[in-house]
Amino acid sequence: MPNLLRASDRSMKMRSDSSAIDQRRSAALSPQQEAQSDSTPAHKLSVACDTSLSTSSEKLESSVSNRSSTTTTTSAENEATPSTSTGHPEDKPVPDYCTGNEEEDKRLKKLHYAAKEFYTVQESFLKYLTIMGEIYPEYVTEFGKRLGKDLLSRQGSQEHVVRELQVLFEQLKGFHQLLLEEFSKRLDSWSSLEPNMAEVIVKYADFLKICKPFLLQKGRFVQELTRLREENKDFDNATVAFEQKILKRGVGAVVQQLDQVHQNFMRYKILMMSYNRYLKPDSEEQRKTSEAIAKLEKIAQSVNDAMGLPSSEQLCKLYDRFQVRNIILEKVLQTSNGCVPPLRLSAKSRRRTTIPAA
Structure with a gap:
């Protein structure tokens, strides 16, 4: 197995053009030659991993790079009148607004940033869905082929958990792609003088419930993935390689990343609240x-109730509490040069923690 992992490491550095050559060579092999090539497993793994990883990389890149849009730019001469140019919304700088009022210009620019964040977050989530819903199954499948095994075979009468996730992520991807395109349309001609992002959320908020089937089964998915990794070392090795080479994270990242769906579901309300902060009071x-925030809260609460989770307000309070503790810990570490100082107990506390003699 160390040879397999080393071969996988080498194959990560190869480019897609070499994988295409290897594919043509593999297709040209006769059955006898194919059988003979089994004596060189490291080479076969390198070819297959290179092919699968190249395909995976191309899918990941194409999922986010085939969109073009226009950006809003503002000049002092035009008094914050937007002009357009082609390009990716994420790559366009936020313009300076020049209304003659410095405070108003700051507000308009912050509002522009808040509007742009909708697209940024949505694009990031779509990348996640592509990686977990398409690239992960492909990666594990190709890894298994080099071992002569189907690592995603059915578990009795039930589909492999990775295949189940693949189906659910594909369902999520369609709606979230639509939402990304809607955000992109707004940013194509965005001007903070005439903001219009809220209607997207008002129109599509109900469709966020599409993530409910996944969220209600997430606990089972976690248990099943953990069990399979413990029982099937080949599946575990394939997943570890995926976590390190594709996700660029440590062992256990696949399970940890399942939280992304719920986090993204809750994030829309946070984005709307940030956006609302820079809108003109009492404006349309x-x-x-x-209206959008109230709608999102109602939907989030219904999903959280079904999952047996606390209310959104309670979750926010818990989050704030942890944030305060993290800030305090950070200051402690800074004042102690990165070392946690020894805990000093009062005499009363020491008496309470004294271990009685046997």
């Missing part, structure tokens, strides 16, 4: 934003 857009 602020009214729509308040």
